[in-house]
Amino acid sequence: MRTVDIARRAARSLRNAKARTILTSLAIAVGAFTITISLAAGEGSRQYADKLIGSNINPKALFIVKDKALFETNAMQPGLREFDPNASTTNSGLTIKQLTQDDIDKLSARDDLEYVTPTYMPQVRYIEFADNDVKFVADVAAYDATIMSESAAGQLPPKGEQLADDEIVIPEAFAATLVDKEIVANTEQLVGETVSLTVVRPPSSLSAEQISAAFASGGQAAVEALGQPETKTYDYTVKALSKQSSTALAASSSIQVSPNQARELTEYTTQGTEAYQKYVGVTALAKGDRDPAEVKASIESAGYAAQTARDLQSLIFTIVNTLQGIVLGFGVIALIASVFGIINTQYISVLERTREIGLMKALGMRGGSVSRLFQFEAAWIGLLGGVIGAVIAVLVGTALNPTITEALTLGDGNYLLIFELVPIVIMIVSLVLIAMLAGWFPARKAAKLDPIEALRTE
């Protein structure tokens, strides 16, 4: 019998048992639905993670530290370590080795790195906007010229160019707060205004000679003045407002100044302390067309630890893949259940159609053709179930996407569920194959049926 004719007969006998066909394929549809959703969620998460990384980190960027422990998963549980004067203690109580100016110079001198910038973390005492006396606090960070941020007002420097030393970038959200506090009339007006950052240098521990010298020159008052913290105010002009973005994290949460200024602010506040010119890490770009991974290897052989943008991506992807795997697992369990459904349904079908099978064999139909007839029925059930599940998943997913985006604050235009044709088609094809495999047992029973016995059932 021709395959086309077998497939047509299989489809017809399924149509004749509509309720059973639909119920059996619904079991598969549950699995197909779950798998389609998990594939879409995985794809969406990966695309979102890519977007997140892409708008925060240049793909050629490397993050270099002295202490490999920072990148290790058990970094939160430090063991007993030897004391190191160049180490500092992180919030979690971990002692990490820091990069010194010497390390920065070495890294800057390398020919495979450019834009070597230590992670300055200037501690600003307070911030004043537009010559107003109201004081604010906020994070200050160095402007990253290697990623292009969008501006809400004003003009950011073109990609690759830094801010001037007297320029500052304010997040759009901060401007909204200033409008609320009636410091500026509207956000646009903030551009060109003055922003003053006031930093404090803690009093340094004084030597006996310094104290006696001060006492000799100015008496008690001079000694007290020596112990007083020094303050200094830096003035900047607002260059632009960085656009609020759910993916560009630094640009929407920190005030940004040029790296030179960040350095100056940091060094002012740390001068005379142990933290002076010590950095947790350094960001740099692989120069030209060098592969970041190769640069990383070379840096690591020089005694540092480094992470590339791809390392970060794979870290996030590992989490995404694990979560996706769990959801996928549920889908597979549903499928296994539906496989037994198919086997059961097809066995019943074979029993019901004993005489039909007997007739076909008496008319000279080969056992193989009979077997294929039942396997094709199973295949149709698989196809139907796969298509129903995928279509419902796409419809439900597309309808729910805006709600999910809002609930998870992913930002406009980002969707958690991204449906792609190729994985769905591959899934449906696999379902058809699985269904055929499940249909194999009943089909074999049909093929082995003795036509004389089958036709005797009267």
Add this chain to the structure above:
Amino acid sequence: MIEVKSLVKTYGKKQSSFRALDDVSFEIPTGASVAIVGKSGSGKSTLMHVMSGLDRPDSGQVIIDGVDILQLKNKAIDRFRAEKIGFIFQSFFIQANETSYDNVALPLEIRRIAAGSRKERIETALETVGLADKIRQKGGNLSGGQKQRLAIARAIVNKPSIIFADEPTGNLDSTTGEMIEELLFGLNKQEGSTLIVVTHDDDLARKCDMQIYIKDGKVDRINRPGGQS
């Protein structure tokens, strides 16, 4: 020409064994109408199964047009049945939820006849049995007589050289039964195919050219067209 030589078929083992066919031999000329007559349990059904290659005997030969079909491999026997044999059963075996067209198409599909050339043959077969107007009707919607006519259309669509009819009128009232008999004998004369009717009905058997009486697995007597036994 069908030659049956010394067929023996035993069911069961040793003490409880039962000879369904015990040294059965006869010849049937091509184009004849033959009745295999016997009571229930006489072995006539087993004989039909063996002659059509559905069952294999313990020993003996069934030579059809010079070929011993019992020597053929399963695949060749299946092809032989698909090409040369038509079946008509007492309980019709019509697919109730398929149309007349698809019911008659089955033997053509089994023979791998291309879809394009099936239509004409199916229409001709349905016309022959007087069911041309029921071509799109589901088998289940037909009356008993119509079902048997549909079964006849299915049996003749391949233009087989031998048609086996197993109690073809057994499930029909006498009027409808006579119509079916007329149809079968008419086709036998027109098409020149051999008609082998398996029955316990003497009236039906007498309408055939030749009668083979089976009793307890043995040939009891044979009435040939010439009249000699």
